[in-house]
Amino acid sequence: MTTTPTTSSTPAPGLVYGLYSEGEPITDTKAPDGPIDRRWNTRKFEAALVNPANRRKLSVIIVGTGLAGGAAAATLGEAGYHVKSFCYQDSPRRAHSIAAQGGINAAKNYKNDGDSTYRLFYDTVKGGDYRSRESNVYRLAEVSANIIDQCVAQGVPFAREYGGLLDNRSFGGVQVSRTFYARGQTGQQLLIGAYQALERQVAAGTVEMFSRHEMLEVIVVDGKARGIIARDLVTGEIETHLADAVVLASGGYGNVFYLSTNAMGSNVTATWRAHRKGAYFGNPCYTQIHPTCIPVAGDHQSKLTLMSESLRNDGRIWVPKRAEDCDKDPRQIPEEDRDYYLERIYPSFGNLVPRDIASRQAKNVCDEGRGVGPKVGDFRRGVYLDFTDALKRMSADAVAEKYGNLLDMYQRITGENPYEVPMRIYPAVHYTMGGLWVDYDLQSTIPGLFVAGEANFSDHGANRLGASALMQGLGDGYFVLPHTIRDYLAKGPFEKIDESHEAVVEARASVDARVAKLLSINGDRSVDSFHKELGTVMWEYCGMERSEEGLLKAIDLIRGLRDEFWRNVKVLGGADTLNQSLEKAGRVADFLELGELMCIDALHRRESCGGHFRAESQTDDGEALRHDEEYAYVAAWEWGGQDGAPVLHKEDLVYEFVELKQRSYK
Amino acid sequence: MNLTLKIWRQAGPKTKGEMVTYPVTDISADMSFLEMLDVLNEQLNARGEEPIAFDSDCREGICGMCGLMISGKAHGPEVTTTCQLHMRSFSDGDEITIEPWRADAFPVIKDLVVDRSSFDRIIQAGGFISANTGSAPEAHSVPVPKHHADRSFMAAACIGCGACVAACPNASGMLFTAAKITHLGELPQGQPERSARVVNMLDQHDREGFGGCTNIGECSLACPKEIPLDVINQLNKDLRYALIHHGTPE
Structure with missing residues (x-):
């Protein structure tokens, strides 16, 4: 059980910083070689098949019912496997994927603007600041088009043009329009699609649903993941669930920051428990901080709310030039006393610089004492996002047509009218690119333990582009995991175990x-x-x-x-x-x-x-x-034991197709 | 501001509950309603009383997990979810009653937490389009007229919170069921199963113990996503068609 590692005073000898050691590098990720556009097909062909008659004898536990977990449970259920699906919410429809606003990328090239699988792959590798795997990202771009087909077939009501065809918009600083959306509720609509497919399998008897259940431990038998210990959150009963394989699709860990845009219940427990049982944790420090969130209002704050970054297309970001102006009514501050700092520092990209840059500069101006809004602690943590120019240029109706739901949400939360007073925004933790390390098959370092969606580390490198999270969640759940897990399941059914097995008793x-x-x-x-x-x-x-x-x-x-x-x-x-x-x-x-x-x-x-x-x-x-020469690798951390130190395993990132460049937005 | 809260406390599904009065002080107008309850729970915890159980998750009005009867109104005085209701909607000295959703089909689990799995079972009965992964045709092969797509989207905005049931004097789940009928029925992809869907979902709705619809309209007024009442007309129309052309379910 967890107890308390003692506070460090004297560093142990042989450890870097007295904190960690370095172990063997990871040399094989199981991605096939060859032309990048053939690798996924090669893997699908080489992965063993499971005879339909044998599938119902094989059981899979899936933890989490967001886009990745819900899609995987539905798909594996359809294929005929026996699936047990778990979520801590009262219904699988409430997983936090539901809160994604903006959209989902797909290389359909419906706008005939030069998009392609290769371009989506290229943009995503570059957007991740060259810290993701080429093979994985290419596969993600490849399955993206299938995702849209699948969702439309399920009845996802994407935005459409008058001709009845699907609409697209551009998103996240790329130069093509490849983002499919359903107003500001894309995540909700995609999740409801997956949820309905999942409930259909519940009705068909292939999926057993366990709502209001929380996974508290993974069961590892002879080195293989064979089940979980879960708590029924209503009765408190501790339950043992056994299976031939376990999939964690339990989301990200942004709530480690207490305030984030995550849901109140979003947590790391499923993946952290697996980490302690031997699954490596990849790049845990890679977190995404989103620049356009509603600032903290006081000590009572329980969560932060994001507003789509599309607001930066027409809003101008500024703070007063002088700290003494910070508590003035912004409408009384004349133009010459305002610092439009993004436009000043980045004249070519202006307010549309990538998320990480916009966020850091907001922090810098607030650290200088030029933040606005109420003081929380000793600082004002907010910058203005001003629609005054847009309202002059476009009329209030046109602004409402484009951004109405976001501006209404702002008004509901802050009580201020953004048509009259500039909005205040501040960055907030939004997504975690890190997660459990997985190979090309989405299998962790514990055989039989697979990890999908935000819970794994795999596709976004050091920074995620807008509208890529939904793509990865559904890509993993509908199209990747169901193919790779069969290669593992084809070796089963594994030896029968029951609740009296030593490993089960110990976990429980x-x-x-x-x-x-x-x-x-x-x-x-x-x-x-x-x-x-x-x-x-x-x-x-x-x-x-x-x-x-x-x-x-x-x-x-x-x-x-x-x-x-x-x-x-x-x-x-x-x-x-x-x-x-x-x-x-x-x-x-x-x-x-x-x-x-x-x-x-x-x-x-x-x-x-x-x-x-x-x-x-x-x-x-x-x-x-x-520093590409030193750090172009994935940092995969092995649990070092309760009183030990974590062990770093490096997986070198090899770029065969994309040339590494330093980003510049000046 | 200072407020008097009267809150439903119930230790478990089978125990008898009661209203308990809690005064709260120094509540800021910028707090959300649920943050106000967080503050109360921290105070209860500090003095050794078990905190009040209530559901919430995304706290941005989209997951549908939260839901309280606030002074007799589902989600309180504004058209929004409980999590997006802020204390500036109240005044100093107010007395606020806080209860769980009340409906036979939503049994109380503890305090303000109810079991809404009946909604999931209505979806299981037919609230889907049968399209196995990998079997989908190219997305542009079937155009959808924009007004159908928009109406489908409007109905699909339902978050399954249950306010419609809580607000209905009959505790009917008709707005929830009809929103799904309309979401899928407006789309060409939803046509093959349209008749079976309405018959089976409605049958499940009745089995779960929801009341019948008598066109009162409280559901739509309480709906935080403003699903209009006319989705229920759509359901009735689909039901008539299905019963005439396909007969009653087995």
Whole structure:
């Protein structure tokens, strides 16, 4: 069971920074060689087939019902496998994929503007700041067109033109229109499509659905993933579920920052428990911070809300030139006293620079004391996003037609009318590119444990482009995993095990002990207070800008906090009932371990790339500076044991098709 | 502002519940309604009382997980979800009653948390288009007239929160069911199963213990996504057609 690693004082000998060691590199990712446009076909052909009659004898557990998990459960159910699907929400339709607004990319070239599979592949590798695998990204681009076909067949109501054909828009700074959308609710509509396909399989009896269940441990038997321990969140019962393979599609870990655009329940527990059982964690420090979110309003804030970055197409971003103007009514600040800092620093891209750059510059001006809005702590954390010019140019009706739902949402949350007063925005944690390390088959380093969607690390490198997350989730779930998992399942059914197996008993006992421990501490501090404090540390030292000094400090702070958590947390209520405090406590306990690994990963990567900006690695004018010779690899971290140190395994990234370049947006 | 909250507390599905009064102080107008409950829960936790159980997840009005009867109105005084309701809609000194959704088809699990799995079972009965992965034709092979696509989208905006049921004096789930009938029935892809869909979904709706629709219209007024009442006309039209042409279900 989890107890408390002691606070570090004397670094162990032989460790880098006293924090980690380096192990053997990863040399084989199982991607076939050859021309890049043949690799996926080759893999699909070489992957073993399972006779339809044998499929119902094979069982697969899928944790999470978002785009990746829901799509995989439906597809494997349709194929005839016996699927058990789990989600912590009361219905699989509520997974957080539902909150994605903007759209989904696909290389359909419906606009005849020169798009192609290769161009989508190229844009995505470049957008990821050359830290993703070419083979994986090419496959993603390849299946993207199938996703749109599939969703339309399911009844997803994408936006259409008057001729009845699908509409597209451009998104995320690329020069083609390849983004399919359903107003600002694309994620919702795609998820409902997957959910309906899933419920159809529930009715057909191929999928067993376990809502309000949370996975708390993975069962590993003879080195293979064979099941999970889950808690029924209504009755509190700890249940054992066994299968021939396990798929984790449990989403990202942005809630380690406490405040993020994630849902309240989004957590790392499923993947972190697997990590502790032997699954490597890939690039944990790669987090995406989205520039256009509604700022924090006060200490009570429970989550942050994103507004689509399409607002940057017509809004202008500024702060006052002088700190003493920051509490003035912005409408009273004359033009010459305003600093349109993105237009000033990046004259050619202006307000449309990539997400990471827009976010970091907002932080910089606020750090200088020129932020706007209410003070939270000692600082004003907000910049203006001003539609005044757009309203003059386009009329209020035209602005409403284009952005009405976003402006309404802003007004509902802040109580301010964005047609009259400039909006305030600030960056917020939005997506995590890191996740469990997987090979080309989406299999982790535990055989039989597959990882799909945001939960894996695989396709976005150090930075994700807009409208790529939905593509990856559905790509993995509908088209990739169902083909690769069959190669594994063809070796099964595996040896029968039952609940008396030593590994099952051990896994279950560890879950029981952890639940009992959390309920027995009965200290002085609530779970939320620990979570908030962890979030503050992560945001300050492992957020938009990271430095060696700050990260070392954060690691110490996190260790101290984790130590206190296990001595002083207060969780009321029982184990045998719905107990939301207990649920949160388990999740925060895992975030307290993950946070340290994120800092270690950020510390070891002494370069800036994508969403990871190291203060020590910047150009003379303050831009991110990559070091390809040293760092063009995936950092895959092995759990080093409760009192041990994590072990770094490097997987070199080889670029055969795309030339590595430094990004410039000046 | 200072408020008096009267909140439904119920330890479990089979225990008897009661309204309990909690005063809260120093509530900021910028807080969301659920953040106000978070503050209360932190206070309860600090004094050793078990926090109030309530559902919420995305807290941005799209997942449909949250839902409270606030002073007798589903999701409270504004047309929005509970999570997007802010305290500026209330005034200092207000007394607010907070209850779970009340319907036989949504049994209470604990405090303000209810079981809405009946909605999932209605979808299982036919709220889908049967299109196995990999079998789809090229997306542009079937154009969809824009007004059909728009109407389909309007109905597909349903978030399955259950406010329609909670607001209905009959506790009918008709708006939810009809929104799905309309979403799929407006699309060419939804035509082959259209008649079977309406018959089977409605049959399941009735089996789950939802009440019948008597065209009162409270459902549509309470709907945070403003699904219009006329989707129920569509359902009735589809049902008539199905029963005449295909007979009653087995």
